[in-house]
Amino acid sequence: MRKTAPSKPKRSAAKRERPQQKAPKAGAPIPMLDLARQYHSIEKEIGKSVQAVCASQRYVLGPEVQAFENEAADFLGAKHAVGCASGTDAIWLALVAAGVSPGDEVITSPFSFFATVSAIIRAGARPVFADVDPGTLNLDPDAVNARIRRTNSARIRGLMPVHLYGQCADMTRFAHLVDEHKLAMVEDAAQAFGATWRGKFAGTMSIAGAFSFYPTKNLSCYGDGGLVTTNDDAVADHMRRMRNHGSRQRYYHEEIGWNSRLDSLQAAILRVKLKHIDDWNAERHERAVAYDVLFKSAGLLSTRSAKDGARPVVRPLARNKDAHHIFHQYVVRVERRDALRSFLTERKIGTEIYYPVPLHLQQCLGYLGYGAGDLPESELAAQEVLALPMYPEITPEEQASVVAAIAEFYA
Ligand SMILES: Cc1ncc(COP(=O)(O)O)c(C=O)c1O
Structure with missing residues (x-):
């Protein structure tokens, strides 16, 4: 397990040998994102790993997903990582496994992607919004504290900061609020694979952290994919069941879960990209x-x-x-x-x-x-x-x- 996270970039990209890429012509369009450039730099590695999955005929979960889960957990310094079908599902799994139930309220940021809030509703809870810090645009701990005190609601059970644009929210202040108000905290780390707060990786500073591998994300696959991390054995076990119809053993269902499995092709692609x-x-x-x-x-x-x-x-x-x-x-x-x-x-x-x-x-x-x-x-x-x-x-x-x-x- 990797114990410490980099507090700044590990090394200068200027010193790294950049993959050969044709310089775009002057005046050529400058897209918001150009995934082809990344693909060309890892094309051979991707081709090999995709072929290996096709040859194995193991397409859903299986050894490739397990290997990716182990490598991602190791990278992030988390005890467990559980692959799933999307970042949206990852948030839902994190909330449910953290004990958020129908009738609860969960405080989160109003300045995020829709999945942040829809996952709360899908867990049966009611979203409560507090405003963001105008500098970082992350959820503001002072606003959260004020909202809890103003509402004085025993139903406020959950807290979900979002690490927006790749920068962690103030996890030190949120940890204090969790202690003070007895909250279950999970992180929406969909945009923050590899970001850190005081040396700890996004997604590892709460009960569970949710990641998205949607193609535009900084760590992305070639379709939809997601991951949840946790240091708690029981939470991990619960999320593994919930992503697979609430079942530990095939055709025996302990609770109502969902089909939210990561497929092996996406895991193989993610294993290649994780190295970079x-x-x-x-x-x-x-x-x-x-x-x-x-x-x-x-x-x-x-x-x-x-x-x-x-x-x-x-x-x-x-x-x-x-x-x-x-x-x-x-x-x-x-x-x-x-x-x-x-x-x-x-x-x-x-x-x-x-x-x-x-x-x-x-x-x-x-x-x-x-x-x-x-x-x-x-x-x-x-x-x-x-x-x-x-x-x-x-x-x-x-x-x-x-x-x-x-x-x-x-x-
Ligand atoms: C902050 C945030 N939360 C959740 C999600 C949902 O992830 P996905 O699109 O993989 O379901 C995204 C990505 O779109 C996101 O940016």
Whole structure:
């Protein structure tokens, strides 16, 4: 088991021999994500491992999944890792195995992907939202504390921070809240494979941590896939049963579970990619630093908040002292966001908005009773955030073109 996590990138990507890749032509489109570049760099390894699975004829769970689970647990320093069909299912498995039951309430972030909240509802619980920290956009421990005190509800049983964009939420403060309010905590680590908080890996600082291997994720497979980690033997055992129809022994069902198994082809692909994840995460970090430098030298960067209006771009706040950010996404907050996005689209530069509507304002969650103005930091972030192209293989020239286009827009 790997006992310690890197508190900063393990080594400089500049020193790593980068796989041969054709330099994109000047003026060529710059996509938000280019998975083909990664695929070309590992094509032979992937081909071999996929062929081996086909030859084995073991397609669902089986030795390949078990090997991946062992390697992922070892990488993260967790006692157990349980593969499953998606990140959405991973959150559901984590919540159920942590003891969240119908009638409970679970506090989480309103500034996340929909699965964060839908998994709570699928576990039979009611989501409760607290606002985010405007710097990191992660769930704010002060807001959580205030929400618990204001509600004074004995039904608040669960807490689920989300490690957004690849940076851990403040797990030290959340651990104190767990003790004080007797909460069951699980982590949505879907965007944070390899991120750390004070030397511990995302997904290993609570009862259970949930990961997604959706193709856009920093560690991804070639379809849907997910993983749950835990240090608790009984929780692991429960999650293994629940991912397989609540059954330990075929055709004998102890409880109502689900079909949420990881297939062997995805596991084989993930085993290949796991060997590269330290390098890829280090390269993402370097690309993020490169964006910071480019924005600064273009005179676009505000050192304070998006609201001060002095400069149009606010870089993502990385809490370097405690958190090692793996930059699953590089997300800036900008003035006139939608106009900037259209301008970049015209110049064939891909961008995304994670997320345009905070969860408490989603139409289907109206029954929870939230309205506009209830969670102002999340609502403001939804109007200002813009994710820029970010992947280990993006070239310095492409990054310079992205920042130059943004400078042109604000000139
Ligand atoms: C924060 C977060 N939670 C949960 C999920 C759900 O993962 P999946 O798409 O693998 O179901 C995602 C990914 O889309 C995510 O970004």
